[in-house]
Amino acid sequence: MSTTPNTPASASREPSCKVSAGPHDAPSSPAGKRPAPPCTLVIFGAGGDLTKRLLMPALYNLAVDGLLDDGMKIIGVNHGERETSVWREDLHKSLQQFAADKASTFHAGKLDDKAWNWVAQRLEYMAGEFETDDTFAKLKQKLDQSPGGNVIFYLAVTARFFKPIVEHLGKAGLLKEGEGAGEGNTGGFRRIVIEKPFGTDLASARDLNAHILSYADESQVYRIDHFLGKDTVQSILAVRFANALFEPIWRREYIDSVQITAAETIGVEGRGKFYEQTGAFRDMLPNHLFQLLGMVAMEPPNSFDAEAVRDKKAEISDAIQPLTADDVVFGQYEKGPAGIGYREEPDVAPDSTTETYAAARVYVENWRWAGVPFYLRTGKRLAARRTEISVQLKPVPFRLFRDTPVDALTPNVLTLRIDPAHGTSFDFNVKTPGPVMQIGAVQSSFDYADFFAERANVGYETLLYDCMLGDETLFQRADSIETSWCAVDDVLHPKTGGAIPVHGYAAGSEGPAEADALLARDGHSWRPLKQDAVEKK
Structure with missing residues (x-):
């Protein structure tokens, strides 16, 4: 995650290199960037x-x-x-x-x-x-x-x-x-x-790390997670730390819960053999979704120096409370409005119990986040394609509005839209027009395309460029990899109770009903995947 040369962090990392002339010279680099x-x-x-x-x-x-x-x-x-x-x-x-x-x-x-x-x-x-x-x-x-x-x-x-x-x-x-x-x-x-996959559980990740580090130094190893190559993911740190509006309230006193969603409308797309061995939980939770959780939950680093950022992310990985069967719901898509069921896909066993959907309730055991649930979900053949983070603030006291015609106030929610829509929205309450004090929910939003020129990007450009520069900010360290697997090891290898049950859900739906019940136990509900205001854009 290279910063521009006028920042102290990049001044120490900017390479000194000479570009030689030739018949096929590359185009000039953007202002503030060097090859x-x-x-x-x-x-x-x-x-x-x-x-x-x-x-x-x-x-x-x-x-x-x-x-x-x-x-x-x-x-x-x-x-x-x-x-x-x-x-x-x-x-x-x-x-x-x-x-x-x-x-x-x-x-x-x-x-x-x-x-x-x-x-x-x-x-x-x-x-x-x-x-x-x-x-x-x-x-x-x-x-x-x-x-x-x-x-x-x-x-x-x-x-x-x-x-x-x-x-x-x-x-x-x-x-x-x-x-x-x-x-x-x-x-x-x-x-x-x-x-990835960097291991399939804690034991295999430790073994792989030990093997690699017997031949190379940790500073030479760049464990890549393409989620971190997305500009909208890197922007999480800017939203948090560059705005006085958000940073003071980014803590348990003001935040009620956080939802992190990575939903897809496609199925396994001919990758049944791979998916049978992996499943949605292994494929997404301990890496992609935990990486997003780390960006949301980490303490502010002293600089954007690679180790300063990675130290703070490692603290979050280490603070995740180990998940149990009660914290997790697995699902598998069945025939529905969006197509065939998972068991009908090529290279999938007709009696497969592999999950194509996984939801989890995660707690971060530190001073900032004690008691705040992080709800994570991912799945295939769902109602909409959406990767986003929704931060729900705690409700205000209702007493002032007890005589108004509203039963409850709509919660304030800040949503960071990562894919396919790129932007941010904020749900809040206002008075509706008219002589009566009546509250109406509204949304303020911003889209990257309205403010910035679109840049060609497949998600790997920044990661490759940073690797060439020797900037490890967006790459995972051995300790973070292992602590992430440690947090889910009891789910992958339950000591009691047997394997996690897999619940069916119709292809093209919002997911299994049991995932709704997971949040309902805490008085929460999932943000709908189909959101008209966003889908119309």
Whole structure:
């Protein structure tokens, strides 16, 4: 999460690098931004969906913005022999298709030939198995010929390859950094980017961390969560800490409850085999939703320095009260208005008990949040696509309005809309027109598109750029990963009572009724997924 150069935090992190001239120079970088240091990006899994859909579009957008150094090189490693020209053309076709389908993903909704040619010249394909010594010997030979020595290894592969790839990198000497290498230094940094799932429970996460850290230092490991690459997620800190209106009330004395929602209308989309092994809870709660919870609940850091921010987020992970079966509801979509049931999906067992919906009540055991429930929910085949955070304030005393024609006052709710709508809204009460004191609920809202020019973004641009700079603010540390898994371990491995029951819900609905009952026990209710005022925009 790089800050602009006029801030003290960025002054110490801004790289000193030289952009060399050439026939395919990248466009000029935006004001206040400098290109990342020259480096070689090695992508394991170069032929995979992640590389095509997210990494390459993000690199292309960074090139359009002039944020990549002219000395950039990209080596794609994958199974199977293939000419570099064939790989380039495959990526080019994918980018063209994405540009046509998703204008917001690319500048001007079409490819810029100059920027693509700049990227294409820096692509090189290398065939290799991820678990053989020959692959890494060959890679070492290529990297020894690269200028500068700065290398990022991106593991865009399934989780079973994380350990062997890191082990082979370590044994081949590819993780050794040059003397004095580090942020803003072109003396030879070596960094590893690892996608989720980072473990499947506490024991496996600890084992994976221990294995990786036996070959690399913690400062070299960038555990990526693409939720944190969204501008609207990073904006949570700005809303909280840059506004005197919000920060004084951001505590248990004024806040009644918090809801964090990540709802999807799609099903498993052909990923039944993966989902059968994972489920909604593992896939979303201990990582994506806990990351959002951390941004909402963390104490103010002393600066936006990476460790200052990550220390505060780690405190929240450690303060989460371990969840029990009473705090959790699981659901599975059945045939409904939005389509077929989960058990009818390809590669799904006809008697599957895998959850496609998970809701949880979470408490943070610290001074600021004691007694405030955080309600988290995620699910597929729901009534609307919506990722948002709703902060509900405590009610005001009703006595003043006891003689007015209202039974209760609508609660004040601040909603941070993350996806697909980007913005903020606030629900509050006013007097309706007329001679009688009657209260009416209204909403004030702001949309990013009304104030800021839309920027091409797939969610990985900031994360890749920060990794090149050596800014770890938006990446997870080992301790935070493990404390998050620790908080849910009793749900994944219940000591008593058996497995969590899975309740059915109709495809296209708001979720299982049992999730409503979870909140009703506390006198609360979910915010409706279908919200006309927002849906019409």
